[in-house]
Amino acid sequence: MDTTPSLIAIDWGTSNFRAFLLDQQGNVLEKKFAKLGILKISRGYFEQHLAQQISDWTQKYPNIPILMSGMIGSRQGWIEVPYLSCPVDLKELAQNLVQANPNKNQWIVPGLRINYPDGKIDVMRGEETQILGALKTSNSSQQVFCLPGTHCKWAWTVDERITEFTTFMTGEIFTLLAKHSILGKLLRSTRTDMQAFDRGMDWSEREEHMLSQIFQVRTQVLGGKLNPHSVHSFLSGLLIGHEIRQVLRTPIVDKKVTLVANARISRLYSRALARNGIDGFMTDSDNVTTQGLFRIATHAGILQRSMIT
Protein backbone atom coordinates (compact mmCIF):
# COMPACT_ATOMS: atom_id res chain seq x y z
CA MET A 1 0.00 0.00 0.00
CA ASP A 2 1.27 3.43 -0.94
CA THR A 3 0.54 5.94 1.81
CA THR A 4 2.02 8.94 0.01
CA PRO A 5 -0.62 11.70 0.16
CA SER A 6 -2.41 12.44 -3.12
CA LEU A 7 -5.10 14.99 -2.22
CA ILE A 8 -6.56 17.18 0.49
CA ALA A 9 -10.31 16.60 0.26
CA ILE A 10 -12.48 19.26 1.89
CA ASP A 11 -16.18 19.41 2.67
CA TRP A 12 -16.83 23.08 3.48
CA GLY A 13 -20.42 23.81 4.32
CA THR A 14 -22.57 26.46 5.95
CA SER A 15 -21.72 25.40 9.51
CA ASN A 16 -18.66 23.16 9.40
CA PHE A 17 -15.25 22.66 7.80
CA ARG A 18 -13.93 19.10 7.35
CA ALA A 19 -10.59 18.29 5.75
CA PHE A 20 -9.10 14.90 4.90
CA LEU A 21 -5.58 13.98 3.82
CA LEU A 22 -5.95 11.09 1.35
CA ASP A 23 -3.43 8.50 0.20
CA GLN A 24 -2.91 7.17 -3.34
CA GLN A 25 -5.96 4.88 -3.04
CA GLY A 26 -8.22 7.53 -1.53
CA ASN A 27 -7.94 6.24 2.04
CA VAL A 28 -8.00 8.79 4.84
CA LEU A 29 -4.55 9.33 6.43
CA GLU A 30 -5.50 12.22 8.71
CA LYS A 31 -8.51 14.46 9.23
CA LYS A 32 -9.43 17.82 10.68
CA PHE A 33 -12.68 19.32 11.80
CA ALA A 34 -13.56 22.92 12.68
CA LYS A 35 -16.85 24.71 13.39
CA LEU A 36 -15.81 27.16 10.72
CA GLY A 37 -18.66 27.19 8.25
CA ILE A 38 -18.70 29.71 5.42
CA LEU A 39 -21.20 31.94 7.25
CA LYS A 40 -18.55 32.61 9.91
CA ILE A 41 -15.99 33.88 7.41
CA SER A 42 -15.88 37.34 5.86
CA ARG A 43 -15.61 37.68 2.12
CA GLY A 44 -11.97 37.65 1.03
CA TYR A 45 -10.71 35.63 3.99
CA PHE A 46 -11.40 32.09 2.81
CA GLU A 47 -7.89 31.39 1.51
CA GLN A 48 -6.31 32.63 4.73
CA HIS A 49 -8.59 30.48 6.90
CA LEU A 50 -7.93 27.45 4.71
CA ALA A 51 -4.15 27.96 4.95
CA GLN A 52 -4.36 28.15 8.75
CA GLN A 53 -6.45 25.01 9.07
CA ILE A 54 -4.17 22.80 6.99
CA SER A 55 -0.78 24.44 7.46
CA ASP A 56 0.87 21.31 8.92
CA TRP A 57 -0.14 19.29 5.85
CA THR A 58 0.92 21.91 3.31
CA GLN A 59 4.26 22.41 5.03
CA LYS A 60 5.01 18.72 4.62
CA TYR A 61 3.47 18.40 1.13
CA PRO A 62 3.77 21.86 -0.42
CA ASN A 63 2.33 21.07 -3.84
CA ILE A 64 -0.51 18.81 -2.82
CA PRO A 65 -3.78 19.56 -4.66
CA ILE A 66 -6.88 20.61 -2.74
CA LEU A 67 -10.43 19.78 -3.83
CA MET A 68 -13.41 21.32 -2.05
CA SER A 69 -17.15 20.70 -2.21
CA GLY A 70 -20.18 22.26 -0.52
CA MET A 71 -21.41 25.79 0.10
CA ILE A 72 -17.84 27.10 -0.34
CA GLY A 73 -18.82 27.34 -4.04
CA SER A 74 -21.95 29.40 -3.36
CA ARG A 75 -22.59 33.13 -3.64
CA GLN A 76 -21.78 33.44 0.08
CA GLY A 77 -18.61 31.36 -0.31
CA TRP A 78 -15.10 31.81 -1.67
CA ILE A 79 -16.07 32.06 -5.31
CA GLU A 80 -19.46 31.44 -6.93
CA VAL A 81 -19.20 28.30 -9.03
CA PRO A 82 -22.02 28.02 -11.59
CA TYR A 83 -24.44 25.13 -11.07
CA LEU A 84 -24.40 22.30 -13.60
CA SER A 85 -27.81 21.23 -14.87
CA CYS A 86 -29.02 17.67 -14.30
CA PRO A 87 -28.46 15.03 -15.55
CA VAL A 88 -24.80 15.15 -14.52
CA ASP A 89 -22.15 12.44 -14.10
CA LEU A 90 -18.70 12.21 -12.56
CA LYS A 91 -16.98 13.17 -15.80
CA GLU A 92 -18.98 16.34 -16.26
CA LEU A 93 -18.35 17.40 -12.66
CA ALA A 94 -14.63 16.70 -13.08
CA GLN A 95 -14.51 18.76 -16.28
CA ASN A 96 -16.12 21.75 -14.60
CA LEU A 97 -14.04 22.26 -11.48
CA VAL A 98 -13.32 25.91 -10.79
CA GLN A 99 -9.99 27.12 -9.49
CA ALA A 100 -10.42 29.01 -6.20
CA ASN A 101 -7.08 30.74 -6.70
CA PRO A 102 -5.88 30.81 -10.33
CA ASN A 103 -2.25 30.41 -9.24
CA LYS A 104 -2.76 27.43 -7.00
CA ASN A 105 -3.81 23.83 -7.20
CA GLN A 106 -7.05 24.57 -5.29
CA TRP A 107 -10.35 23.54 -6.84
CA ILE A 108 -14.07 23.68 -6.10
CA VAL A 109 -16.69 21.18 -7.28
CA PRO A 110 -19.77 22.77 -8.92
CA GLY A 111 -23.21 22.26 -7.37
CA LEU A 112 -26.21 20.95 -9.29
CA ARG A 113 -29.39 22.58 -10.39
CA ILE A 114 -32.54 21.17 -11.85
CA ASN A 115 -35.31 23.15 -13.57
CA TYR A 116 -38.51 21.15 -13.65
CA PRO A 117 -40.93 21.80 -16.51
CA ASP A 118 -43.57 23.02 -14.00
CA GLY A 119 -41.34 25.86 -12.79
CA LYS A 120 -39.97 24.11 -9.74
CA ILE A 121 -36.24 24.71 -9.27
CA ASP A 122 -33.98 22.70 -7.02
CA VAL A 123 -30.31 23.07 -6.10
CA MET A 124 -27.61 21.24 -4.17
CA ARG A 125 -23.99 21.90 -3.25
CA GLY A 126 -21.92 19.16 -1.68
CA GLU A 127 -24.47 16.37 -1.86
CA GLU A 128 -23.58 15.68 -5.54
CA THR A 129 -20.10 14.71 -4.35
CA GLN A 130 -21.47 12.42 -1.64
CA ILE A 131 -23.89 10.75 -4.07
CA LEU A 132 -21.10 10.02 -6.53
CA GLY A 133 -19.01 8.72 -3.62
CA ALA A 134 -21.80 6.41 -2.47
CA LEU A 135 -22.78 5.24 -5.95
CA LYS A 136 -22.34 1.52 -6.42
CA THR A 137 -21.82 -0.11 -9.76
CA SER A 138 -24.93 -2.16 -9.66
CA ASN A 139 -27.11 -4.37 -11.80
CA SER A 140 -29.94 -1.96 -11.42
CA SER A 141 -29.58 1.10 -13.60
CA GLN A 142 -31.58 3.28 -11.19
CA GLN A 143 -30.51 4.02 -7.62
CA VAL A 144 -32.16 6.19 -4.97
CA PHE A 145 -30.29 8.27 -2.39
CA CYS A 146 -31.53 10.03 0.71
CA LEU A 147 -29.27 12.60 2.38
CA PRO A 148 -31.05 13.80 5.53
CA GLY A 149 -29.97 17.04 7.15
CA THR A 150 -31.11 20.62 7.57
CA HIS A 151 -32.27 20.42 3.97
CA CYS A 152 -32.82 16.75 3.21
CA LYS A 153 -32.10 15.76 -0.39
CA TRP A 154 -33.60 12.80 -2.21
CA ALA A 155 -31.76 11.99 -5.44
CA TRP A 156 -32.17 9.53 -8.28
CA THR A 157 -29.35 8.21 -10.45
CA VAL A 158 -29.63 6.33 -13.73
CA ASP A 159 -26.53 4.63 -15.13
CA GLU A 160 -24.31 6.61 -12.75
CA ARG A 161 -25.73 9.99 -13.73
CA ILE A 162 -27.63 12.11 -11.20
CA THR A 163 -30.89 12.64 -13.07
CA GLU A 164 -33.23 14.21 -10.56
CA PHE A 165 -33.41 15.41 -6.97
CA THR A 166 -35.71 17.21 -4.59
CA THR A 167 -35.26 19.01 -1.27
CA PHE A 168 -37.33 18.73 1.92
CA MET A 169 -36.76 21.28 4.70
CA THR A 170 -37.53 18.61 7.30
CA GLY A 171 -34.39 19.14 9.41
CA GLU A 172 -34.73 22.91 9.48
CA ILE A 173 -38.43 22.76 10.43
CA PHE A 174 -37.61 20.25 13.17
CA THR A 175 -34.92 22.53 14.61
CA LEU A 176 -37.14 25.63 14.38
CA LEU A 177 -39.96 23.88 16.22
CA ALA A 178 -37.66 22.39 18.85
CA LYS A 179 -35.70 25.58 19.49
CA HIS A 180 -38.05 28.48 18.90
CA SER A 181 -41.69 27.36 19.01
CA ILE A 182 -44.25 26.77 21.72
CA LEU A 183 -43.56 23.03 21.24
CA GLY A 184 -39.94 23.56 22.23
CA LYS A 185 -41.10 24.61 25.70
CA LEU A 186 -42.46 21.07 26.15
CA LEU A 187 -39.16 19.38 25.30
CA ARG A 188 -37.66 17.63 28.30
CA SER A 189 -34.91 15.60 26.65
CA THR A 190 -33.50 14.65 23.28
CA ARG A 191 -33.26 10.93 24.01
CA THR A 192 -34.54 8.64 21.31
CA ASP A 193 -37.79 6.82 22.11
CA MET A 194 -38.51 4.52 19.20
CA GLN A 195 -42.09 3.89 20.31
CA ALA A 196 -42.81 7.63 20.25
CA PHE A 197 -41.06 7.86 16.87
CA ASP A 198 -43.39 5.15 15.56
CA ARG A 199 -46.41 6.97 16.97
CA GLY A 200 -45.32 10.12 15.14
CA MET A 201 -45.06 8.01 11.97
CA ASP A 202 -48.58 6.66 12.62
CA TRP A 203 -49.93 10.20 12.79
CA SER A 204 -48.15 11.19 9.57
CA GLU A 205 -50.11 8.52 7.69
CA ARG A 206 -53.47 10.14 8.43
CA GLU A 207 -55.32 12.41 6.08
CA GLU A 208 -54.51 15.56 8.02
CA HIS A 209 -52.19 18.40 7.20
CA MET A 210 -48.82 18.72 8.88
CA LEU A 211 -49.70 22.31 9.90
CA SER A 212 -52.49 20.85 12.00
CA GLN A 213 -50.74 17.70 13.18
CA ILE A 214 -47.75 19.46 14.73
CA PHE A 215 -50.18 21.08 17.19
CA GLN A 216 -50.91 17.54 18.40
CA VAL A 217 -47.45 17.50 19.95
CA ARG A 218 -48.79 20.08 22.39
CA THR A 219 -52.29 18.72 22.93
CA GLN A 220 -51.19 15.10 23.36
CA VAL A 221 -48.83 16.26 26.13
CA LEU A 222 -51.57 18.47 27.68
CA GLY A 223 -53.96 15.51 27.51
CA GLY A 224 -51.48 13.20 29.23
CA LYS A 225 -51.13 10.98 26.15
CA LEU A 226 -47.51 11.86 25.37
CA ASN A 227 -44.62 11.92 27.83
CA PRO A 228 -42.70 15.22 27.59
CA HIS A 229 -39.50 13.14 27.42
CA SER A 230 -40.77 11.61 24.18
CA VAL A 231 -41.75 14.84 22.41
CA HIS A 232 -38.46 14.95 20.51
CA SER A 233 -38.93 11.48 19.00
CA PHE A 234 -42.66 11.93 18.34
CA LEU A 235 -42.04 15.15 16.40
CA SER A 236 -39.18 13.50 14.56
CA GLY A 237 -41.39 10.57 13.52
CA LEU A 238 -44.17 12.92 12.48
CA LEU A 239 -41.96 15.06 10.21
CA ILE A 240 -39.87 12.24 8.73
CA GLY A 241 -43.11 10.32 8.20
CA HIS A 242 -44.57 13.20 6.18
CA GLU A 243 -41.45 13.42 4.05
CA ILE A 244 -41.22 9.70 3.34
CA ARG A 245 -44.92 9.39 2.61
CA GLN A 246 -44.55 12.05 -0.08
CA VAL A 247 -41.43 10.46 -1.61
CA LEU A 248 -43.04 7.00 -1.71
CA ARG A 249 -45.80 8.25 -3.97
CA THR A 250 -43.26 7.34 -6.62
CA PRO A 251 -42.25 3.67 -6.35
CA ILE A 252 -38.64 3.00 -5.32
CA VAL A 253 -36.74 0.72 -7.71
CA ASP A 254 -35.55 -2.50 -6.03
CA LYS A 255 -37.09 -1.17 -2.79
CA LYS A 256 -33.65 0.07 -1.76
CA VAL A 257 -32.47 3.52 -0.66
CA THR A 258 -28.89 4.51 0.14
CA LEU A 259 -28.79 6.72 3.25
CA VAL A 260 -26.05 9.30 3.69
CA ALA A 261 -26.13 10.77 7.23
CA ASN A 262 -24.76 10.19 10.70
CA ALA A 263 -25.68 6.93 12.40
CA ARG A 264 -28.40 8.40 14.62
CA ILE A 265 -30.37 10.00 11.79
CA SER A 266 -29.74 7.08 9.46
CA ARG A 267 -31.29 4.69 11.99
CA LEU A 268 -34.45 6.81 12.13
CA TYR A 269 -34.80 7.00 8.35
CA SER A 270 -33.98 3.32 8.04
CA ARG A 271 -36.75 2.48 10.50
CA ALA A 272 -39.21 4.73 8.71
CA LEU A 273 -38.34 3.11 5.37
CA ALA A 274 -38.49 -0.45 6.75
CA ARG A 275 -42.04 0.24 7.84
CA ASN A 276 -42.81 0.81 4.17
CA GLY A 277 -41.03 -2.33 3.03
CA ILE A 278 -37.95 -0.48 1.88
CA ASP A 279 -34.39 -1.33 2.75
CA GLY A 280 -32.33 1.67 3.90
CA PHE A 281 -28.66 1.01 3.25
CA MET A 282 -26.54 3.07 5.68
CA THR A 283 -23.22 4.59 4.68
CA ASP A 284 -20.58 6.56 6.54
CA SER A 285 -21.03 10.15 5.44
CA ASP A 286 -17.34 11.14 5.88
CA ASN A 287 -16.39 8.14 3.82
CA VAL A 288 -18.75 8.89 0.93
CA THR A 289 -17.53 12.50 0.89
CA THR A 290 -13.87 11.51 0.59
CA GLN A 291 -14.72 8.80 -1.95
CA GLY A 292 -16.63 11.32 -4.03
CA LEU A 293 -13.89 13.93 -3.93
CA PHE A 294 -11.22 11.32 -4.70
CA ARG A 295 -13.19 10.03 -7.71
CA ILE A 296 -13.76 13.53 -9.05
CA ALA A 297 -10.07 14.42 -8.57
CA THR A 298 -9.08 11.20 -10.35
CA HIS A 299 -11.29 12.02 -13.35
CA ALA A 300 -10.02 15.61 -13.36
CA GLY A 301 -6.43 14.40 -13.35
CA ILE A 302 -5.41 16.66 -10.49
CA LEU A 303 -4.23 13.97 -8.03
CA GLN A 304 -0.62 14.05 -6.99
CA ARG A 305 0.71 10.68 -8.08
CA SER A 306 3.43 9.04 -6.04
CA MET A 307 6.82 8.41 -7.63
CA ILE A 308 6.67 4.88 -6.21
CA THR A 309 3.79 3.78 -8.44
Add this chain to the structure above:
Amino acid sequence: MDTTPSLIAIDWGTSNFRAFLLDQQGNVLEKKFAKLGILKISRGYFEQHLAQQISDWTQKYPNIPILMSGMIGSRQGWIEVPYLSCPVDLKELAQNLVQANPNKNQWIVPGLRINYPDGKIDVMRGEETQILGALKTSNSSQQVFCLPGTHCKWAWTVDERITEFTTFMTGEIFTLLAKHSILGKLLRSTRTDMQAFDRGMDWSEREEHMLSQIFQVRTQVLGGKLNPHSVHSFLSGLLIGHEIRQVLRTPIVDKKVTLVANARISRLYSRALARNGIDGFMTDSDNVTTQGLFRIATHAGILQRSMIT
Protein backbone atom coordinates in the same frame (compact mmCIF):
# COMPACT_ATOMS: atom_id res chain seq x y z
CA MET B 1 -78.48 55.37 25.83
CA ASP B 2 -77.20 54.45 29.26
CA THR B 3 -73.43 54.87 29.47
CA THR B 4 -73.07 53.68 33.05
CA PRO B 5 -70.30 51.04 33.02
CA SER B 6 -71.47 47.46 33.47
CA LEU B 7 -68.34 45.34 33.00
CA ILE B 8 -64.60 45.35 32.51
CA ALA B 9 -64.01 42.86 29.68
CA ILE B 10 -60.47 41.53 29.38
CA ASP B 11 -58.73 39.49 26.71
CA TRP B 12 -55.51 38.30 28.36
CA GLY B 13 -53.36 36.16 26.13
CA THR B 14 -49.83 34.85 25.84
CA SER B 15 -48.41 38.10 24.47
CA ASN B 16 -50.92 40.88 25.12
CA PHE B 17 -53.35 42.33 27.64
CA ARG B 18 -56.46 44.15 26.36
CA ALA B 19 -59.09 45.66 28.65
CA PHE B 20 -62.42 47.29 27.75
CA LEU B 21 -64.82 49.28 29.88
CA LEU B 22 -68.32 48.42 28.64
CA ASP B 23 -71.59 50.29 29.06
CA GLN B 24 -75.03 48.79 29.77
CA GLN B 25 -75.44 47.71 26.13
CA GLY B 26 -71.95 46.24 25.80
CA ASN B 27 -70.52 49.20 23.90
CA VAL B 28 -66.89 50.12 24.53
CA LEU B 29 -66.49 53.28 26.62
CA GLU B 30 -62.73 53.11 27.08
CA LYS B 31 -59.97 50.67 26.34
CA LYS B 32 -56.42 49.81 27.39
CA PHE B 33 -53.69 47.83 25.78
CA ALA B 34 -50.40 46.55 27.21
CA LYS B 35 -47.73 44.17 25.94
CA LEU B 36 -48.19 42.30 29.17
CA GLY B 37 -48.98 38.73 28.14
CA ILE B 38 -49.16 36.01 30.75
CA LEU B 39 -45.68 34.74 29.87
CA LYS B 40 -44.24 38.02 31.16
CA ILE B 41 -45.82 37.71 34.58
CA SER B 42 -44.55 35.55 37.46
CA ARG B 43 -46.94 33.19 39.19
CA GLY B 44 -48.78 34.97 42.00
CA TYR B 45 -48.53 38.44 40.49
CA PHE B 46 -51.51 38.43 38.13
CA GLU B 47 -53.90 40.19 40.49
CA GLN B 48 -51.37 42.93 41.21
CA HIS B 49 -50.68 43.53 37.51
CA LEU B 50 -54.40 43.61 36.77
CA ALA B 51 -55.01 46.13 39.55
CA GLN B 52 -52.28 48.40 38.19
CA GLN B 53 -53.54 48.28 34.62
CA ILE B 54 -57.14 49.23 35.42
CA SER B 55 -56.72 51.27 38.63
CA ASP B 56 -58.36 54.41 37.21
CA TRP B 57 -61.48 52.45 36.28
CA THR B 58 -61.74 50.58 39.60
CA GLN B 59 -61.26 53.80 41.57
CA LYS B 60 -64.25 55.33 39.81
CA TYR B 61 -66.35 52.13 39.78
CA PRO B 62 -65.16 50.12 42.80
CA ASN B 63 -67.57 47.19 42.52
CA ILE B 64 -67.53 46.72 38.77
CA PRO B 65 -67.30 43.06 37.71
CA ILE B 66 -64.34 41.85 35.66
CA LEU B 67 -64.58 39.02 33.12
CA MET B 68 -61.45 37.64 31.49
CA SER B 69 -60.84 35.20 28.63
CA GLY B 70 -57.74 33.73 27.02
CA MET B 71 -54.57 32.08 28.26
CA ILE B 72 -55.04 33.76 31.66
CA GLY B 73 -57.08 30.62 32.46
CA SER B 74 -54.29 28.21 31.47
CA ARG B 75 -51.76 26.32 33.56
CA GLN B 76 -49.30 29.18 33.00
CA GLY B 77 -51.94 31.78 33.92
CA TRP B 78 -53.60 33.12 37.05
CA ILE B 79 -55.58 30.00 37.85
CA GLU B 80 -56.07 26.87 35.74
CA VAL B 81 -59.68 26.78 34.61
CA PRO B 82 -60.75 23.30 33.44
CA TYR B 83 -61.62 22.99 29.75
CA LEU B 84 -65.24 22.35 28.82
CA SER B 85 -65.80 19.59 26.28
CA CYS B 86 -67.46 20.38 22.96
CA PRO B 87 -70.23 20.85 22.04
CA VAL B 88 -70.58 23.96 24.22
CA ASP B 89 -72.91 26.95 24.08
CA LEU B 90 -73.08 30.38 25.72
CA LYS B 91 -75.13 29.12 28.64
CA GLU B 92 -72.70 26.37 29.54
CA LEU B 93 -69.73 28.76 29.36
CA ALA B 94 -71.61 31.25 31.56
CA GLN B 95 -72.41 28.55 34.12
CA ASN B 96 -68.78 27.50 34.38
CA LEU B 97 -66.96 30.76 35.00
CA VAL B 98 -64.24 30.42 37.63
CA GLN B 99 -63.56 33.12 40.19
CA ALA B 100 -59.95 34.32 39.96
CA ASN B 101 -60.11 35.65 43.51
CA PRO B 102 -62.86 34.09 45.63
CA ASN B 103 -63.49 37.37 47.42
CA LYS B 104 -63.84 39.53 44.35
CA ASN B 105 -66.09 39.92 41.40
CA GLN B 106 -63.33 38.72 39.02
CA TRP B 107 -64.08 35.83 36.68
CA ILE B 108 -62.37 33.74 34.01
CA VAL B 109 -64.07 32.07 31.03
CA PRO B 110 -63.17 28.38 30.57
CA GLY B 111 -61.44 27.23 27.39
CA LEU B 112 -62.71 24.41 25.20
CA ARG B 113 -61.39 20.97 24.53
CA ILE B 114 -62.37 18.37 21.98
CA ASN B 115 -61.37 14.71 22.03
CA TYR B 116 -61.80 13.19 18.60
CA PRO B 117 -62.55 9.46 18.40
CA ASP B 118 -59.26 8.87 16.53
CA GLY B 119 -57.20 10.17 19.45
CA LYS B 120 -56.75 13.71 18.16
CA ILE B 121 -57.14 16.31 20.89
CA ASP B 122 -57.66 20.01 20.32
CA VAL B 123 -57.90 22.95 22.69
CA MET B 124 -58.65 26.69 22.64
CA ARG B 125 -58.68 29.50 25.17
CA GLY B 126 -60.10 32.87 24.23
CA GLU B 127 -61.35 31.98 20.76
CA GLU B 128 -64.55 30.42 22.21
CA THR B 129 -65.46 33.90 23.49
CA GLN B 130 -64.76 35.52 20.12
CA ILE B 131 -66.79 32.88 18.27
CA LEU B 132 -69.79 33.44 20.54
CA GLY B 133 -69.34 37.18 20.07
CA ALA B 134 -69.29 36.84 16.29
CA LEU B 135 -72.13 34.33 16.11
CA LYS B 136 -75.07 35.60 14.14
CA THR B 137 -78.58 34.35 14.61
CA SER B 138 -78.95 33.02 11.14
CA ASN B 139 -81.21 30.92 8.98
CA SER B 140 -78.49 28.42 8.53
CA SER B 141 -78.00 26.19 11.53
CA GLN B 142 -74.33 25.64 10.77
CA GLN B 143 -71.74 28.43 10.71
CA VAL B 144 -67.99 28.28 10.07
CA PHE B 145 -65.41 30.51 11.76
CA CYS B 146 -61.77 31.08 10.98
CA LEU B 147 -59.59 32.81 13.59
CA PRO B 148 -56.13 33.24 12.06
CA GLY B 149 -53.15 33.90 14.31
CA THR B 150 -50.12 32.15 15.74
CA HIS B 151 -52.33 29.10 16.09
CA CYS B 152 -55.16 29.51 13.60
CA LYS B 153 -58.46 28.01 14.72
CA TRP B 154 -61.24 26.82 12.43
CA ALA B 155 -64.51 26.25 14.28
CA TRP B 156 -67.96 24.98 13.41
CA THR B 157 -71.15 25.93 15.21
CA VAL B 158 -74.54 24.26 14.95
CA ASP B 159 -77.56 26.04 16.44
CA GLU B 160 -75.30 28.39 18.36
CA ARG B 161 -73.24 25.62 19.95
CA ILE B 162 -69.53 25.25 19.17
CA THR B 163 -69.46 21.64 17.99
CA GLU B 164 -66.02 21.16 16.55
CA PHE B 165 -62.73 22.95 15.94
CA THR B 166 -59.21 22.33 14.71
CA THR B 167 -55.91 24.18 15.02
CA PHE B 168 -53.33 24.94 12.33
CA MET B 169 -49.91 26.24 13.38
CA THR B 170 -49.73 28.35 10.22
CA GLY B 171 -48.91 31.65 11.92
CA GLU B 172 -46.20 30.17 14.11
CA ILE B 173 -44.55 28.32 11.20
CA PHE B 174 -44.65 31.53 9.15
CA THR B 175 -42.95 33.49 11.93
CA LEU B 176 -40.34 30.78 12.54
CA LEU B 177 -39.45 30.67 8.85
CA ALA B 178 -39.39 34.46 8.50
CA LYS B 179 -37.38 35.09 11.66
CA HIS B 180 -35.10 32.13 12.19
CA SER B 181 -34.70 30.13 8.97
CA ILE B 182 -32.51 30.36 5.89
CA LEU B 183 -35.57 31.80 4.10
CA GLY B 184 -35.63 34.71 6.54
CA LYS B 185 -32.26 35.82 5.20
CA LEU B 186 -33.93 36.41 1.84
CA LEU B 187 -36.64 38.68 3.26
CA ARG B 188 -36.24 42.25 2.08
CA SER B 189 -39.55 43.74 3.19
CA THR B 190 -42.88 42.81 4.70
CA ARG B 191 -44.98 44.75 2.20
CA THR B 192 -47.96 42.90 0.78
CA ASP B 193 -47.65 41.88 -2.86
CA MET B 194 -50.97 40.29 -3.83
CA GLN B 195 -49.56 38.81 -7.03
CA ALA B 196 -46.85 37.00 -5.06
CA PHE B 197 -49.48 35.90 -2.54
CA ASP B 198 -51.51 34.41 -5.40
CA ARG B 199 -48.42 32.66 -6.75
CA GLY B 200 -47.86 31.11 -3.33
CA MET B 201 -51.50 29.95 -3.40
CA ASP B 202 -50.90 28.47 -6.88
CA TRP B 203 -48.01 26.43 -5.54
CA SER B 204 -50.04 25.21 -2.57
CA GLU B 205 -52.51 23.59 -4.95
CA ARG B 206 -49.91 21.25 -6.42
CA GLU B 207 -49.41 17.66 -5.35
CA GLU B 208 -46.21 18.39 -3.44
CA HIS B 209 -45.55 18.43 0.25
CA MET B 210 -45.20 21.70 2.13
CA LEU B 211 -41.81 20.52 3.51
CA SER B 212 -40.56 20.49 -0.05
CA GLN B 213 -42.42 23.55 -1.33
CA ILE B 214 -41.10 25.96 1.27
CA PHE B 215 -37.61 25.37 -0.19
CA GLN B 216 -38.98 26.88 -3.41
CA VAL B 217 -39.00 30.24 -1.66
CA ARG B 218 -35.22 30.03 -1.74
CA THR B 219 -34.73 28.47 -5.17
CA GLN B 220 -37.20 30.76 -6.93
CA VAL B 221 -35.27 33.75 -5.59
CA LEU B 222 -31.91 32.16 -6.52
CA GLY B 223 -33.30 31.45 -9.99
CA GLY B 224 -34.46 35.04 -10.44
CA LYS B 225 -38.14 34.04 -10.57
CA LEU B 226 -39.16 35.68 -7.29
CA ASN B 227 -38.32 39.21 -6.16
CA PRO B 228 -36.82 39.21 -2.62
CA HIS B 229 -39.30 41.99 -1.77
CA SER B 230 -42.13 39.55 -2.48
CA VAL B 231 -40.84 36.61 -0.43
CA HIS B 232 -43.04 37.57 2.54
CA SER B 233 -46.25 37.47 0.50
CA PHE B 234 -45.28 34.37 -1.48
CA LEU B 235 -44.59 32.41 1.71
CA SER B 236 -47.80 33.72 3.21
CA GLY B 237 -49.82 32.56 0.19
CA LEU B 238 -48.10 29.20 0.21
CA LEU B 239 -48.84 28.47 3.89
CA ILE B 240 -52.38 29.90 3.98
CA GLY B 241 -53.04 28.03 0.74
CA HIS B 242 -52.03 24.73 2.34
CA GLU B 243 -54.25 25.39 5.35
CA ILE B 244 -57.30 26.36 3.33
CA ARG B 245 -56.90 23.50 0.89
CA GLN B 246 -57.01 21.07 3.82
CA VAL B 247 -60.06 22.73 5.42
CA LEU B 248 -61.98 22.79 2.13
CA ARG B 249 -61.82 19.01 1.88
CA THR B 250 -64.99 19.31 3.94
CA PRO B 251 -67.60 21.45 2.13
CA ILE B 252 -68.43 24.79 3.75
CA VAL B 253 -72.16 25.30 4.39
CA ASP B 254 -73.56 28.32 2.50
CA LYS B 255 -70.02 28.93 1.19
CA LYS B 256 -69.52 31.50 3.95
CA VAL B 257 -66.81 31.81 6.61
CA THR B 258 -66.67 34.40 9.38
CA LEU B 259 -63.12 35.73 9.79
CA VAL B 260 -61.89 36.97 13.16
CA ALA B 261 -58.52 38.71 12.79
CA ASN B 262 -56.99 42.09 12.12
CA ALA B 263 -57.77 43.71 8.77
CA ARG B 264 -54.46 42.82 7.12
CA ILE B 265 -54.67 39.09 7.84
CA SER B 266 -58.42 39.00 7.18
CA ARG B 267 -57.85 40.43 3.71
CA LEU B 268 -55.38 37.66 2.91
CA TYR B 269 -57.69 34.89 4.12
CA SER B 270 -60.63 36.50 2.39
CA ARG B 271 -58.71 36.54 -0.90
CA ALA B 272 -57.66 32.92 -0.44
CA LEU B 273 -61.25 31.91 0.26
CA ALA B 274 -62.69 33.93 -2.64
CA ARG B 275 -60.41 32.01 -4.97
CA ASN B 276 -62.26 28.90 -3.82
CA GLY B 277 -65.72 30.46 -4.28
CA ILE B 278 -66.16 31.14 -0.58
CA ASP B 279 -67.21 34.41 0.96
CA GLY B 280 -65.03 35.50 3.89
CA PHE B 281 -67.02 37.80 6.15
CA MET B 282 -64.64 40.10 8.05
CA THR B 283 -65.26 41.15 11.64
CA ASP B 284 -63.49 43.47 14.02
CA SER B 285 -61.66 41.21 16.46
CA ASP B 286 -61.80 43.66 19.41
CA ASN B 287 -65.50 43.99 18.83
CA VAL B 288 -66.24 40.26 18.75
CA THR B 289 -64.19 39.81 21.93
CA THR B 290 -66.15 42.43 23.86
CA GLN B 291 -69.44 41.15 22.43
CA GLY B 292 -68.58 37.63 23.52
CA LEU B 293 -67.55 38.64 27.02
CA PHE B 294 -70.63 40.84 27.38
CA ARG B 295 -72.94 38.03 26.30
CA ILE B 296 -71.31 35.55 28.67
CA ALA B 297 -71.50 38.05 31.55
CA THR B 298 -75.16 38.67 30.75
CA HIS B 299 -75.97 34.95 30.86
CA ALA B 300 -73.94 34.54 34.03
CA GLY B 301 -75.84 37.41 35.68
CA ILE B 302 -72.67 39.18 36.81
CA LEU B 303 -73.20 42.50 34.99
CA GLN B 304 -73.51 45.60 37.09
CA ARG B 305 -76.91 46.96 36.16
CA SER B 306 -77.49 50.69 36.19
CA MET B 307 -80.01 52.15 38.62
CA ILE B 308 -81.36 54.17 35.73
CA THR B 309 -82.73 51.17 33.84
